[in-house]
């Protein structure tokens with residue numbers, strides 16, 4: 001019984017993956033290909049944030065810095081003649097090293113204090129990017145060379161995004177079932193108790209941050225190559241940090257599938273609903289003007305009513321269905 | 336008998352308050368060493384200094400003759416000193432088994448290679464402590480006595496050389512008290528040295544080989560249970576509390 | 581050179597007054613409730629906009645608006661926030677209130693956007709351009725007034741905290757909430773009042789800041805960071821600590837223009853914040869206490 005459920009799940013997953021892999025073949029260069037790339041990117045960011053914020057319980061409000069470092073590393077290196085593909089891993093490594101640089105001091109801070117420091121890290125890094133014009137081009141940003149066959153180019157990036165997402169998911173799943181993951185969970189639930197049992201909390205947190213930074217950095221790198229233009233306001237913008245917090249929380253913080261679910265829903269909200277405009281009482285409202293209100297309210301509602309997000313909601317629903325079934329099964333025996 | 340754990344002039348100030356003041360102690364290998372004293376005497380603070388959670392204001396701690404003062408808690412655990420917490424601190428969202436797995440996967444057993452199969456070791460400890468039937472219960476659904484037992488189990492899973500038990504009996508009913516006393520003796524019979532803080536006098540007097548008494552952060556007596564129980568200074572410190580063995 | 585230093589020093593002191601007001605708001609809430617109030621940034625920003633409406637729209641006297649009208653409004657706002665958002669998660673891990681108040685901040689930002697758009701605003705008061713010379717050091721009347729208001733607010737609060745029953749109850753709760761409860765203090769009510777007062781101070785500080793600097797809906801963030809920095813430096817217990825922390829930060833920021841460009845000024849508060857958190861987790865007061873303890877031995 002358990003075996004068939006498991007096989008069923010794997011088949012479903014394979015089906016979804018194959019479907020996703022075929023989208024650009026069927027509809028090359030379409031809107032769906034574009035939406036697919038963005039979704040893969042956001043899923044990656046969401047999973048990566050969840051490694052630190054969910055698994056290790058260290059809420060980061062400054063995760064965008066890794067995205068920006070990745071994007072700028074790739075752009076700067078590419079513009080200086082380093083082969084484009086080689087810049088991708090380098091972007092990840094640069095982001096991870098940046099994580100080490102500030103994680104090493106900041107992760108000594110506990111819980112909320114770390115979170116405050118990350119707000120500072122985000123702000124300080126953006127300021128640096130704005131002010132190091134020689135390297136970053138300042139507020140004007142950097143424009144990357146347009147490839148010859150843009151359609152083929154974007155087609156390729158769809159798959160890069162796809163594999164990055166797949167890789168992130170596999171990493172996230174592997175961590176859950178590993179000694180590393182056990183240590184992170186222990187740290188999240190009680191850092192002192194974990195240390196007293198031999199968990200080296202600081203290095204585990206740093207390691208989680210670096211791994212997360214690597215994935216986000218590669219994501220930033222792909223983004224820069226895909227959009228071909230970056231500036232500090234976008235790739236170091238606070239709103240990207242907000243997105244990275246929001247997605248895993250919507251889906252279910254600390255879970256494996258929650259961040260994926262949250263990211264998919266978030267991308268759809270972002271791309272479909274936020275571009276709509278409403279006509280009310282003769283006024284035209286563009287929904288995008290309300291996006292922070294919506295996101296803020298979402299955050300508040302989730303924390304108040306279901307801190308484990310959609311995954312928590314689904315579990316609750318599943319349990320009540322089971323209870324209802326049990327109750328139904330009881331009827332003949334009692335009656 | 337060789338000395339396994341030793342403190343010299345251990346002192347800890349919180350602001351202007353001396354929680355532990357100039358305490359010397361010496362724990363022999365394989366014994367059960369009781370640590371008693373009225374509320375606020377500094378027992379937990381001394382434990383936390385040994386475990387590396389607090390750095391002492393002054394003084395030194397030695398483990399097997401090697402100084403460990405100022406080491407991090409995880410290092411000390413990996414060397415072989417594991418502490419339980421007076422206010423129990425299970426990982427609430429983990430099962431009992433997972434809680435114990437943390438100890439097995441990160442403690443001295445894992446570091447020295449003594450624990451090969453982490454899961455097997457965790458199950459062994461659960462059987463030993465009687466928690467095996469509750470292996471898959473979430474820690475947050477445990478009763479207080481079970482949580483106290485889980486504290487012990489988790490610490491045991493690290494395969495400690497010295498086990499520090501902070502009030503693992505207080506709050507248990509008489510049957511549970513006897514069970515835990517028996518458990519403590521069995522742990523010692525496996526060769527693990529035990530230092531225990533306890534307010535329940537029958538228990539600590541009953542199982543300890545030697546006892547040290549703290550009052551207002553200072554050591555006021557040390558010796559066999561009988562010696563300590565008849566010490567006038569100790570009786571004065573407990574003023575009115577019965578110390579019958 | 582000495583003149584330049586004197587000018588910088590005076591301008592640092594004048595800024596420190598507002599810094600102290602806003603940090604005290606944050607410290608009060610943290611001290612009493614152990615909650616890190618990320619909506620602090622939103623309250624500072626909204627304070628600026630409400631002052632804008634009162635002063636530019638309704639032609640009210642700037643200081644009456646900032647001192648008499650804004651604080652009561654924000655006191656009510658704070659009470660509302662505490663009742664609706666904070667109280668339900670008081671028993672949850674600290675992450676819950678952190679994220680929740682972060683959400684509240686986002687909503688506040690968006691509300692400001694909708695009402696006032698993202699355009700950068702300034703408030704010009706009759707005193708904005710007025711200045712006089714103290715010796716050779718020119719002093720801006722507007723900034724001086726803002727400074728004095730900040731200082732008087734803190735002094736008044738100090739009286740309130742030490743002389744009145746409510747103030748003493750707040751301090752008792754901050755020191756040991758469980759013990760305060762046992763002593764018959766209604767700590768739920770104290771929490772509410774503390775959150776109200778903290779928010780009122782943030783709103784007032786925002787209004788005062790708006791009299792000096794330009795602002796937009798994103799404007800609270802860096803001030804919140806500064807507040808954190810000051811609270812970490814000065815601790816949450818004492819007025820003196822907060823005042824000292826404000827002065828240190830203001831001086832560091834002001835003097836930093838000698839070495840780094842103005843665009844990077846906010847960098848200073850971040851660096852100090854992290855250093856202070858790391859080097860002395862208890863802030864300056866703990867440092868003094870440690871000294872004291874050592875001397876006692």
Ligand SMILES: Nc1ncnc2c1ncn2[C@@H]1O[C@H](COP(=O)(O)OP(=O)(O)OP(=O)(O)O)[C@@H](O)[C@H]1O
Pocket residue numbers: 349354372373374375376377378379380381421
């Ligand atoms: N982290 C701390 N900060 C400040 N004071 C502390 C701290 N921990 C303990 N104290 C104080 O140090 C003294 C000793 O406390 P400790 O917990 O060690 O006593 P104890 O002997 O374990 O008492 P009990 O039997 O009640 O557990 C007490 O006065 C306590 O208030």
Ligand SMILES: [Mg+2]
Pocket residue numbers: 378379380421
């Ligand atoms: Mg104790």
